[in-house]
Amino acid sequence: EAGVTQFPSHSVIEKGQTVTLRCDPISGHDNLYWYRRVMGKEIKFLLHFVKESKQDESGMPNNRFLAERTGGTYSTLKVQPAELEDSGVYFCASSRRVNSVYEQYFGPGTRLTVT
Amino acid sequence: QQQVKQSPQSLIVQKGGISIINCAYENTAFDYFPWYQQFPGKGPALLIAIRPDVSEKKEGRFTISFNKSAKQFSLHIMDSQPGDSATYFCAATLLLVNTDKLIFGTGTRLQVFP
Numbered sequence: 510e511a512g513v514t515q516f517p518s519h520s521v522i523e524k525g526q527t528v529t530l531r532c533d534p535i536s537g538h539d540n541l542y543w544y545r546r547v548m549g550k551e552i553k554f555l556l557h558f559v560k561e562s563k564q565d566e567s568g569m570p571n572n573r574f575l576a577e578r579t580g581g582t583y584s585t586l587k588v589q590p591a592e593l594e595d596s597g598v599y600f601c602a603s604s605r606r607v608n609s610v611y612e613q614y615f616g617p618g619t620r621l622t623v624t
Numbered sequence: 625q626q627q628v629k630q631s632p633q634s635l636i637v638q639k640g641g642i643s644i645i646n647c648a649y650e651n652t653a654f655d656y657f658p659w660y661q662q663f664p665g666k667g668p669a670l671l672i673a674i675r676p677d678v679s680e681k682k683e684g685r686f687t688i689s690f691n692k693s694a695k696q697f698s699l700h701i702m703d704s705q706p707g708d709s710a711t712y713f714c715a716a717t718l719l720l721v722n723t724d725k726l727i728f729g730t731g732t733r734l735q736v737f738p
Contacts, residue, residue: 550730610719613670616667
């Protein structure tokens with residue numbers, strides 16, 4: 510089966526611009542997560558979708574970040590306007606339940622650089 | 625406040641040696657502790673995981689040791705190989721229904737030299 514895919518792999522934008530990241534989860538996975546890793550730090554949770562509904566968005570840094578999941582399939586994460594501290598690698602993961610555990614499969618990430 | 629602390633930040637091991645990475649957690653409610661392996665340009669991939677009702681889990685050359693009273697767990701890689709060179713992340717989560725976000729450590733960059 511195809512893995513989690515993310516687009517673009519890299520994005521370089523100027524402060525104040527808008528960027529939209531896309532994630533395509535593994536087919537049939539109802540759960541979709543966004544995480545971010547700022548250089549040298551831990552991978553931090555941003556939010557969790559179950560199908561098209563936001564289950565947990567406690568990790569979203571502020572209202573400049575907007576996540577959507579159209580029809581419970583792919584998801585987008587928009588940053589508007591981007592700030593320097595938004596730079597990092599954004600990972601998407603999807604999961605299904607296996608023996609009472611939701612095993613999360615990660616995409617390769619989108620490296621965002623804000624200059 | 626960092627809920628999962630990981631050490632060391634980097635580790636250099638000779639081929640055939642044992643690699644040990646340690647993690648400590650704060651929240652005693654965590655009930656699932658996975659380790660992820662990440663190669664350059666790839667996303668993290670689940671390597672091995674443990675629940676707090678067991679003290680050790682072994683899969684091939686990889687072993688998790690878990691100490692519930694000390695709130696610590698560690699990854700041991702036996703007979704380390706150059707192909708094991710990667711960044712390793714410990715994590716913890718609560719297996720609540722539909723609320724299982726992963727709390728990660730800061731990562732350990734492992735280099736295994738021939």
